[in-house]
Amino acid sequence: MKSVNIKGQVLILVLLLQLTNCNDNDNCVAPEVELSFGVFSETAPVGLEFDTDSFIGTFTGGGASFDQFEEDSNEKKEGSISLRATISVDATRGGFAGWFVGFGDANQIANDSFTKDMSEYKCGGLVFWVKSPINLEVGIRSGNVRAGNETSKVLLNEFDSFAADDTWRQVCIPLSKFQGSAPKADLKKTKIFFVVASNTPSGGTGGVEQTFWIDDVRWKSSPCQ
DSSP states (O other): OOOOOHHHHHHHHHHHHHHHTOOTTTTOOOOSSOOEEEEEOSSOSEEOOBTTTEEEEEEEETTOEEEEEEEESSSOSSTTOEEEEEEEOOGGGTOEEEEEEEESOTTTTTOTTOOBOOGGGTTSEEEEEEEOSSOOEEEEEETTSOTTOOOOEEEGGGSTTOOSSSSEEEEEEEGGGTBSSTTSBOGGGEEEEEEEEEOTTTTOOTTSEEEEEEEEEEEESSOOO
């Protein structure tokens, strides 16, 4: 009878699975020259131009309300304005409310085939300032993933740099947390560059009005420190 090396076969199978599961971020090398791409930024050297190649929109559901969303010239960290949002979200009812910055003007924003290749930033991070009394969820989406199905999102309270204490905090989220096979994001087909929400995972607002600010949102090519 021919002997079979089961242990050897299992080891080979494990190695093959590990190789198969590798993604573009494994052992990646950031560009020698630091790249910075402004999503909502007044000082980034390059970036999105609103009403030309980008769109800012809001969304709500589950009985939540978006009571206010506008530029704020008094409370800011960079340039002359931040974006202020006042929302009411009852997490126990599955409520959610948030806003996003997407690629494409008002006519192109709904076209998920209209995307931008941001793979140069695969080793880097999503950096922004936030001032909030509540926890929030932040994410991105690529055009090959239907809106609402994406899993490329994280809770801010997972990061030591954030605190829901209503003071300005700078957060850097490694883009590796968002990348992978669908429903994770493919950076070569980036559609939504930044989305922030209060919802059931983040805990909501207790059904009462809460206000948070976001400023100087960028993608950078170097890793978060």
